[in-house]
Amino acid sequence: MSDSVPLTTDRPGQVASATPPAPGRSRRLSDRGLAVAFISPALLLLLAMSVFPLLWALYLSFTDYSATRGGPANFVWFGNYTAILTSAQVHTRALTTLIYVVGAVGLQTVLGFGIAYLISRRTHGRGVLTTLFLVPMMLSPVVVGLFWRFMLDAQFGVVNSMLGSLGLGQVEWLTRQRTALLSLIVVDTWQWTPFIMLIALAGLTAVPKYLYEAASIDRASEWFKFRTITLPLVWPLLLIAVMFRAIEAFRLFDLVYILTNGGPGVSTETLSFHIYKVAFLGFNTGTASAYGILMVLVVIVLTQLYLRYLNKLKEG
């Protein structure tokens, strides 16, 4: 991206120097007009549908406004923020979200990279294998959530049925505190392992063959080759995939909503799900807005890290 920027920006100037100056200048001016005309509609839509709502949420976050009670909004300034940051409930949700993000993204990374590594070593049927592995990723979280809910059902779920035929005990996957969070992690891993796999595979197939050949001549072991050639070359791309997944996992809502509805108790309530409860079941719009703004701040920091890194990688 970045290496093409100077090229394209210099170009009009160079062309203009080859033609008489007057039309050149007017064309440059019209270029600017064209750029504004082409970019501003898209930016306006984003301002109206993303920035303005967030600013409104920022305003509401300083008030005690409630969407159902109506009436005027009284300023409480940072009251909502201190209430949230000191709330034990919120701390529990933050911990749940952290366990979920680390568990799910960690598992996905290990499995996704493992599968990609195995596929990259095949010479035949790579395309078919990749396509088959990618199916879960393309499904809607609704379909994924519903279907796993059916498969993990304690009574007639196929998972317990298989455990039973293996002589193992039945597990109440979605109705016990610990297993419910584990189930959430497993389902998310099932859906998003292909994502890591896809990107890791791109990195693995881009590693030049001659490096391995040179290492083979030196009779380097497979493990040595993996550690000194494969991993360092694939790592940057893999990190992008991991960061991307971490941001997505941090804001997870739909899978929780469908699979466990936050239960049992509050054991699978993520931050997103808690905001939904505060806003749409508790009707504390002001508090929910402050909560949301805090979450947005975290997302912005994570996104900035991600984009910085992405940019560095593209320049390097």
Place this chain on the structure above:
Amino acid sequence: MAVSVDEAVSTGPARDHTPPARRLGSRGRSVLEVALLTVLAVVMLFPVLWMIETSIKENRDVYAIPAKFFDFKVTLDHYKDVFVDPGGGRSALSVSFLNSVVVAGVSTVLATVLGVPAAWAYSRFAVKAKKDQLFFILSTRFMPPVVVVIPIFLMYRQVGLIDNKLGLILIYAAFNVPFTIWMMKGFVDEVPAEYEDAAMLDGYTRLQAFRRFTLPLLVPGIAATAVFALIFSWNEFVFATFLTSSDDVRTAPPAIAGLIGGTTTDWGLVAAASVVFALPVLVFAYLVRKHLIAGVTLGAVRR
């Protein structure tokens, strides 16, 4: 995990021994790898196969304990229920599918019409603080939907867009524009700017040069980008469930999720509806498989 175990087992002897032993070791390793891949593929695909199987089972067999894998009666009743109401006429689900087609289709067209010219302008012109603008655009896509939906809900309530297809179309377009711009900028960057310069030397204006020379080259890229935008809108759940409520407006994801509301759930119907819902996505995803990496990373990673 799997990789390192595999490595540790098979390379130990291979390193110290003579070439024949090494070849044997590598063959054993190869078999092990294929077996491992097969197991993983089965685990990944089983839920999908089980969904398809459930959708063609009779209700009796759907709830059978232990689960029936092969010896069940095939029926297409669940698929009929997806489209036809038991009392005759169209079912609520089939209406929601139509709504999904309209909402996803129109929002994709809108995002493409707004995003493609913007991507071209960002690629070709010196725009002030271009990098910052592009980063800002992409970060709007990372906002948590649950947070955005609160002010959007209040905003829509003011202007009467709650439970309205136009409301969904607008918010989906806003979520797809950042993706379209990033994805298309990659495609535009691949078309040499010299084509336009040459056309302009021939007397075309910049706009004509874009329309007559660059745009035709971008068509495959636009198609791929639009397909991804279509998939994102089609699969979206959070906005759909909070901003719509009536059967005439609701899109398929909340409608399918609504099937599990009551005391008993017709899992055969859920499975059939899910299959009908997921099939177009899989077909479309297969069509754009070449651009899958760029698509799923919102245009950030390209090969």
